[in-house]
Amino acid sequence: MIRDYPTTPFTDQKPGTSGLRKKVKVFQQPNYAENFVQSVFDVIDGKQGATLVIGGDGRFLNREVIQVAIRIAAAAGFARAIVGRGGILSTPAASNLIRIRGALGGLVLSASHNPGGPDEDFGIKYNIANGGPAPEKVTEALHARTLTIDRWRAVEADDIDLDALGEVKVGEMIVEIVDPVADYAALMEKLFDFPAIRAANLTMAFDAMSAVTGPYAHDILENRLGFAPGTVRNGTPLPDFGGHHPDPNLVHAHELYETMMAPDAPDFGAASDGDGDRNLIIGRHRFVTPSDSLAMLAANAHLAPGYKDGLKGIARSMPTSAAADRVAAKLGIPAYETPTGWKFFGNLLDAGMATICGEESAGTGSDHVREKDGLWAVLLWLNILAATGKSVDTIAREHWAAYGRNYYARHDYEGVESDRADTLMAELRRKLATLPGERFGDLEVETADDFAYHDPTDGSVSRNQGVRVLFVGGSRVVFRLSGTGTSGATLRVYLERFEADAIDGDTTDMLADIVAAADAIAGIVRHTGRTEPDVVT
Numbered sequence: 034m035i036r037d038y039p040t041t042p043f044t045d046q047k048p049g050t051s052g053l054r055k056k057v058k059v060f061q062q063p064n065y066a067e068n069f070v071q072s073v074f075d076v077i078d079g080k081q082g083a084t085l086v087i088g089g090d091g092r093f094l095n096r097e098v099i100q101v102a103i104r105i106a107a108a109a110g111f112a113r114a115i116v117g118r119g120g121i122l123s124t125p126a127a128s129n130l131i132r133i134r135g136a137l138g139g140l141v142l143s144a145s146h147n148p149g150g151p152d153e154d155f156g157i158k159y160n161i162a163n164g165g166p167a168p169e170k171v172t173e174a175l176h177a178r179t180l181t182i183d184r185w186r187a188v189e190a191d192d193i194d195l196d197a198l199g200e201v202k203v204g205e206m207i208v209e210i211v212d213p214v215a216d217y218a219a220l221m222e223k224l225f226d227f228p229a230i231r232a233a234n235l236t237m238a239f240d241a242m243s244a245v246t247g248p249y250a251h252d253i254l255e256n257r258l259g260f261a262p263g264t265v266r267n268g269t270p271l272p273d274f275g276g277h278h279p280d281p282n283l284v285h286a287h288e289l290y291e292t293m294m295a296p297d298a299p300d301f302g303a304a305s306d307g308d309g310d311r312n313l314i315i316g317r318h319r320f321v322t323p324s325d326s327l328a329m330l331a332a333n334a335h336l337a338p339g340y341k342d343g344l345k346g347i348a349r350s351m352p353t354s355a356a357a358d359r360v361a362a363k364l365g366i367p368a369y370e371t372p373t374g375w376k377f378f379g380n381l382l383d384a385g386m387a388t389i390c391g392e393e394s395a396g397t398g399s400d401h402v403r404e405k406d407g408l409w410a411v412l413l414w415l416n417i418l419a420a421t422g423k424s425v426d427t428i429a430r431e432h433w434a435a436y437g438r439n440y441y442a443r444h445d446y447e448g449v450e451s452d453r454a455d456t457l458m459a460e461l462r463r464k465l466a467t468l469p470g471e472r473f474g475d476l477e478v479e480t481a482d483d484f485a486y487h488d489p490t491d492g493s494v495s496r497n498q499g500v501r502v503l504f505v506g507g508s509r510v511v512f513r514l515s516g517t518g519t520s521g522a523t524l525r526v527y528l529e530r531f532e533a534d535a536i537d538g539d540t541t542d543m544l545a546d547i548v549a550a551a552d553a554i555a556g557i558v559r560h561t562g563r564t565e566p567d568v569v570t
């Protein structure tokens with residue numbers, strides 16, 4: 034029996050950089066999750082008889098929203114829902130399942146690296162048939178629908194057992210509970226030389242941050258690759274991630290950092306985020322920035338079986354350093370610069386224009402799925418270490434010697450009042466035209482603009498994607514407001530300095546002039562009242 038439930042719109046269901054993210058308390062309002070899920074289904078075609086993938090990162094509310102989504106999907110006409118056991122699917126594993134099972138799309142329940150628990154964050158993202166995040170034309174239609182919705186529809190059925198593998202029926206729809214790891218692990222075995230990694234006898238520490246990658250890492254790293262038991266830390270997904278931010282950066286994964294800087298550090302250290310799409314790479318005594326990691330992975334990818342024929346192109350988000358562009362130039366392949374947000378890579382990957390993509394926000398991935406993929410990056414690094422017999426530090430230093438070094442850092446000012454942050458950005462945009470030629474210490478502005486992206490595959494244009502100020506000589510500062518926060522505004526300031534020869538500098542020292550210039554240009558202290566960033570990554 035299908036039942037209609039009258040409802041009224043919520044005015045705050047506009048998807049951000051990566052789906053709808055709100056406090057759990059917001060999602061707990063009657064009809065809130067239902068409205069959003071129903072709005073997704075109302076704007077997509079082809080549901081009759083189609084397959085839908087559903088899973089999430091295990092955070093607080095995950096199971097409840099999955100049960101609801103199953104009943105609404107059954108009423109919307111889907112023939113089959115594929116759900117990860119226990120409601121678990123990492124974002125890249127969901128992307129893979131959508132692709133290999135020919136699904137119409139998938140619902141990924143996650144707020145990524147944001148904390149979880151009754152007072153923290155929840156999120157819902159819709160991915161399309163290519164396995165990637167819905168493009169803006171879909172999210173815009175979805176947002177419009179959330180503003181007019183007046184009913185949601187669900188089959189009347191009890192909750193199902195999410196922990197029992199196999200098939201059950203909900204209304205006319207078959208719900209198939211699958212092992213969340215198996216298909217993903219099989220894909221990784223195809224892309225990477227598991228026997229070589231095994232034979233290299235490397236030591237490793239992987240911090241799953243009590244989030245979704247735990248089961249994946251246990252199976253792939255410890256069972257299939259033979260890393261010692263205990264290699265995977267915090268390997269059980271918890272609804273509140275143990276009270277931590279499941280954000281793999283030097284602040285939130287500082288224990289891993291300390292392990293990797295200790296005298297007896299293992300060869301390789303890595304961490305992933307809430308939903309398993311981000312990665313942090315730290316070699317023994319060597320932290321690798323996400324921008325550098327992208328460049329180094331691209332330069333060495335041919336060493337892994339999945340990329341032995343080379344890359345078609347490399348794509349990076351605009352605030353990501355230009356290190357990858359130098360690799361593309363050397364390989365003689367195109368480099369693409371897209372706005373922040375993985376969704377912008379989808380078209381390039383689908384068109385076969387790019388093979389590897391990456392973002393400064395700790396995301397790296399390839400055309401194997403349509404999401405960034407934390408464990409993929411870890412395995413490609415391991416494959417490279419095994420194939421070369423070199424340490425992360427040696428690979429990094431040799432890379433910089435060959436290509437030069439893009440010193441890089443991101444300064445985040447969190448929880449800034451939205452009005453103040455908007456004023457800062459507006460003021461900055463107004464002065465763009467007069468910046469070129471201005472001097473800040475030794476730095477001279479070459480160009481300044483508000484980044485706009487012209488998608489080469491479909492001609493779509495995305496404007497206002499961040500203010501970039503380029504200095505003569507290749508240094509740069511970028512200003513952008515985060516699109517993923519759930520309260521106030523986060524100002525991100527991305528700092529970059531290129532040095533062809535001086536590759537052994539200290540990042541903080543090397544960026545000091547640019548930090549000062551950034552404040553002079555944007556009036557960060559004046560607008561935010563903050564003298565220091567909250568997070569430096």
Ligand code: G6P
Pocket residue numbers: 050051145350373374375376392394396514515516517518525
């Ligand atoms: C999510 C997206 C990424 C994006 C990041 C940026 O993680 O999946 O593709 O880079 O958000 O977040 P921001 O907070 O800077 O908008």
Ligand code: ZN
Pocket residue numbers: 124144145146306307308309310311
């Ligand atoms: Zn994530």
